[in-house]
Amino acid sequence: MLTKRIIPCLDVDQGRVKKGVHFTQLKDVGDPVAIAKAYEAQGADELVFLDITATTDARQTMTQTVAVVAEQVFMPLTVGGGIRSVADMHDLLRAGADKIALNSAAVKQPALITAGAETFGSQAVVVAIDTRWQAERQRYQVTINGGRAPVDLDAIQWAKQAVDAGAGELLVTSMDADGTQEGFDLALYRQLSAAVTVPIIASGGAGSAEDFVILFKETTVSAGLAASIFHFCQLTIPEVKTVLKQARVTVR
Amino acid sequence: MIVIVDYDTGNTLNVKKALDYLAIDNQISADPTVIMAANGLILPGVGAFKTAMNALQQRHLVSVIQAFAATGKPLLGICLGMQLLFDRSEEFGETQGLELIPGKVVAIPTKAGISIPHMGWNTNTLTQNDPFATGFANQATYFVHSYYVQTKSAYTLATTDYGQPLTSIVRRQNILGTQFHPEKSGAIGLAGLRRFKEMTDHATLSSD
Numbered sequence: 001m002l003t004k005r006i007i008p009c010l011d012v013d014q015g016r017v018k019k020g021v022h023f024t025q026l027k028d029v030g031d032p033v034a035i036a037k038a039y040e041a042q043g044a045d046e047l048v049f050l051d052i053t054a055t056t057d058a059r060q061t062m063t064q065t066v067a068v069v070a071e072q073v074f075m076p077l078t079v080g081g082g083i084r085s086v087a088d089m090h091d092l093l094r095a096g097a098d099k100i101a102l103n104s105a106a107v108k109q110p111a112l113i114t115a116g117a118e119t120f121g122s123q124a125v126v127v128a129i130d131t132r133w134q135a136e137r138q139r140y141q142v143t144i145n146g147g148r149a150p151v152d153l154d155a156i157q158w159a160k161q162a163v164d165a166g167a168g169e170l171l172v173t174s175m176d177a178d179g180t181q182e183g184f185d186l187a188l189y190r191q192l193s194a195a196v197t198v199p200i201i202a203s204g205g206a207g208s209a210e211d212f213v214i215l216f217k218e219t220t221v222s223a224g225l226a227a228s229i230f231h232f233c234q235l236t237i238p239e240v241k242t243v244l245k246q247a248r249v250t251v252r
Numbered sequence: 253m254i255v256i257v258d259y260d261t262g263n264t265l266n267v268k269k270a271l272d273y274l275a276i277d278n279q280i281s282a283d284p285t286v287i288m289a290a291n292g293l294i295l296p297g298v299g300a301f302k303t304a305m306n307a308l309q310q311r312h313l314v315s316v317i318q319a320f321a322a323t324g325k326p327l328l329g330i331c332l333g334m335q336l337l338f339d340r341s342e343e344f345g346e347t348q349g350l351e352l353i354p355g356k357v358v359a360i361p362t363k364a365g366i367s368i369p370h371m372g373w374n375t376n377t378l379t380q381n382d383p384f385a386t387g388f389a390n391q392a393t394y395f396v397h398s399y400y401v402q403t404k405s406a407y408t409l410a411t412t413d414y415g416q417p418l419t420s421i422v423r424r425q426n427i428l429g430t431q432f433h434p435e436k437s438g439a440i441g442l443a444g445l446r447r448f449k450e451m452t453d454h455a456t457l458s459s460d
Contacts, residue, residue, distance in 0.1 A: 001368065001374070001413055002372050002373070002374045002395075003372060003373045003375075003392055004372075005372050023270065038436065045372070045373055050267055051258065062334070065349060070266060070269055071269050071273065072273070073379075074270055074273070074436055074438055074439075074441060074442060075394065075395075075436055075438055076394060076436050093262060094265060095265075096265060096266055096269060098263075098266075098396075098436065112378065120262060120298075121262070121298055121299035121300060122398075123299075123369050123371065123396045123397075123398075124262065124298070124371070166367055168371070169371060183330065186293075190381070197362065197367050197368055198367055198368070198369070199367045199369070199371050199372070200367075220365060222367065222369075222371065222372060223372070245297070252373045252392040
């Protein structure tokens with residue numbers, strides 16, 4: 001049986017992990033290698049690095065960060081944030097990333113998904129979608145630029161379009177659930193799972209191990225992603241996996 | 253010295269990083285002399301079968317890899333690299349492979365609850381006892397693929413369950429393959445690469 005994946009997400013700014021990562025056992029809480037190793041030891045199934053560097057000229061640092069992490073950590077690495085071209089994708093994959101997550105750039109330029117898939121294979125192209133429920137239109141609306149800018153696009157339709165264009169996986173964040181720690185947006189993932197056949201990573205809302213149990217019992221998504229609850233050791237990956245095993249969800 | 257075949261495919265550097273981490277002497281090369289002098293050869297691979305075969309042909313590597321396999325020294329194909337070892341693939345029309353192990357590569361059947369690609373950590377079930385495969389028994393390793401190998405049970409060392417059993421480790425004499433990525437499968441994967449290295453040591457001793 002394919003196991004359900006638990007994925008921590010790290011925000012990286014100019015080579016340092018940001019947004020209050022606080023591992024009690026780490027001396028340097030900003031070092032991506034130390035943090036990635038700690039997560040590997042905990043049994044994380046994959047890591048997502050999100051480049052939040054604001055300036056374009058500092059972006060090359062991300063390639064360097066990926067290169068040093070990939071020398072020490074032997075699990076799948078996905079890198080997202082500010083990737084705009086096949087050349088950007090090439091640099092990061094060559095540095096040791098396994099998958100590239102495209103978000104705003106894919107919305108603005110869907111041909112980038114196809115170009116990436118044709119060059120590196122669909123398995124290397126993740127389309128990340130940030131979405132928010134739009135009550136007046138009764139739909140999940142796509143947002144870009146880190147969730148700040150709504151666009152006139154239905155997230156379910158966009159997911160289908162992205163997969164048709166060549167995306168091998170979707171990383172879908174519910175902006176409504178994100179930060180609430182009240183559980184994943186199950187309705188969103190049910191609709192997505194019915195619409196596409198590629199693996200889906202659910203993101204936004206995880207607050208407890210139970211939230212992951214509910215996610216995997218109630219939907220067919222492949223993976224659950226979380227950031228702050230893992231960073232602050234509010235919840236550890238072994239705790240999540242123990243609870244999932246008790247609930248008979250297959251995990252590594 | 254282990255040589256990693258250089259034909260510009262995705263996971264080449266990650267295989268090198270894993271060998272470097274294990275302090276295993278290695279080199280990435282497309283030079284026939286360097287390849288033939290290796291104690292062991294690793295054929296990486298990510299992406300499409302046809303593209304990969306074309307890349308090997310352009311670099312005149314098909315006959316070099318076949319000649320290396322004929323020496324009896326260990327050869328390990330990883331992911332697409334394993335699929336390339338077989339006769340042919342049905343991906344994007346029929347493409348001829350390296351024909352080192354009898355069998356063919358076909359699409360994973362789609363059905364309810366089976367998303368494609370098969371992506372993530374899945375458990376290996378051994379179907380034969382083998383010193384290389386043993387360490388993977390009942391262990392989860394990282395898979396990413398949409399096609400799988402159909403071959404005789406004599407060449408299958410392990411399978412993984414994804415709606416049906418999928419071939420996960422193969423071997424014909426000195427020719428080995430893993431459908432999963434040992435270089436991305438944590439400590440279990442690294443241990444497998446170390447066992448491959450040990451096989452290359454023994455092969456070198458016995459040929460001396």
